Amino acid sequence: MRFVESRFVTSATKPSQYPASAFVDFAFVGKSNVGKSSMINTLLQRKMIAKVSRTPGKTRLINFFEVRFKEDITEETGFLNVVDLPGYGYAKVSKTERDAWRTMLSRYFETRENLGGVVVLVDIRHKADTKDLMMLELVQQFSIPYLVVATKSDKIGKSKIPSYIKHLSNGLSLPADHILPFSALHKSGVEKVMNWFYQQLLTAGNPS
Ligand SMILES: Nc1nc2c(ncn2[C@@H]2O[C@H](COP(=O)(O)OP(=O)(O)OP(=O)(O)O)[C@@H](O)[C@H]2O)c(=O)[nH]1
Numbered sequence: 001m002r003f004v005e006s007r008f009v010t011s012a013t014k015p016s017q018y019p020a021s022a023f024v025d026f027a028f029v030g031k032s033n034v035g036k037s038s039m040i041n042t043l044l045q046r047k048m049i050a051k052v053s054r055t056p057g058k059t060r061l062i063n064f065f066e067v068r069f070k071e072d073i074t075e076e077t078g079f080l081n082v083v084d085l086p087g088y089g090y091a092k093v094s095k096t097e098r099d100a101w102r103t104m105l106s107r108y109f110e111t112r113e114n115l116g117g118v119v120v121l122v123d124i125r126h127k128a129d130t131k132d133l134m135m136l137e138l139v140q141q142f143s144i145p146y147l148v149v150a151t152k153s154d155k156i157g158k159s160k161i162p163s164y165i166k167h168l169s170n171g172l173s174l175p176a177d178h179i180l181p182f183s184a185l186h187k188s189g190v191e192k193v194m195n196w197f198y199q200q201l202l203t204a205g206n207p208s
Pocket residue numbers: 030031032033034035036037038039051052053054055056057058059086087088151152153154155182183184185186
């Protein structure tokens with residue numbers, strides 16, 4: 001599967017602002033600066049549709065994009081939504097900030113009936129911390145299908161990837177083959193993510 005066309009739809013903070021949509025949502029969550037917007041741009045094959053920044057915490061809203069996809073083998077086409085969720089706590093975060101963030105995400109997970117899956121991003125170079133675990137647990141709590149992606153894999157040597165993935169898998173208490181290395185810079189891991197989306201659409205019984 002690949003994304004052939006995309007457009008920004010709207011930004012929201014609360015359910016009344018979410019766009020009504022007949023299509024399935026795929027949301028991206030992870031600590032600020034982990035590479036959510038970069039990954040979205042890579043998948044959409046657009047340089048700057050989602051704002052990328054060196055200043056962590058750039059995306060404070062829930063951003064919705066509508067995407068037309070094509071399945072190359074079956075030639076089937078359809079639509080889905082890509083949702084860029086606000087990044088959480090690059091550095092120290094106050095309790096108030098954490099609670100506001102958690103409320104914004106919980107409401108989205110709880111109320112968005114067309115949510116088809118969540119991509120949980122972690123930095124391949126860093127040991128999973130309490131923030132990563134909090135995000136993963138939030139997604140697990142709502143029984144949403146999820147895929148864990150280890151970003152910035154270009155920052156470590158190729159031969160070291162398996163051992164870094166193993167570390168992450170221990171920290172997150174997940175099997176190593178549940179964590180997918182990804183690089184926005186080298187565009188690696190794209191096909192596997194796309195296959196996962198397609199599988200979720202098929203499972204949801206709604207490929208278009
Ligand atoms: N080398 C490398 N750098 C990356 C990759 N992905 C993201 N970056 C860099 O990491 C920084 C943060 O990327 P963003 O995509 O803005 O991160 P984000 O998760 O959307 O951040 P917030 O919106 O603040 O939550 C930018 O400087 C990116 O260029 C990658 O795969 N490889």
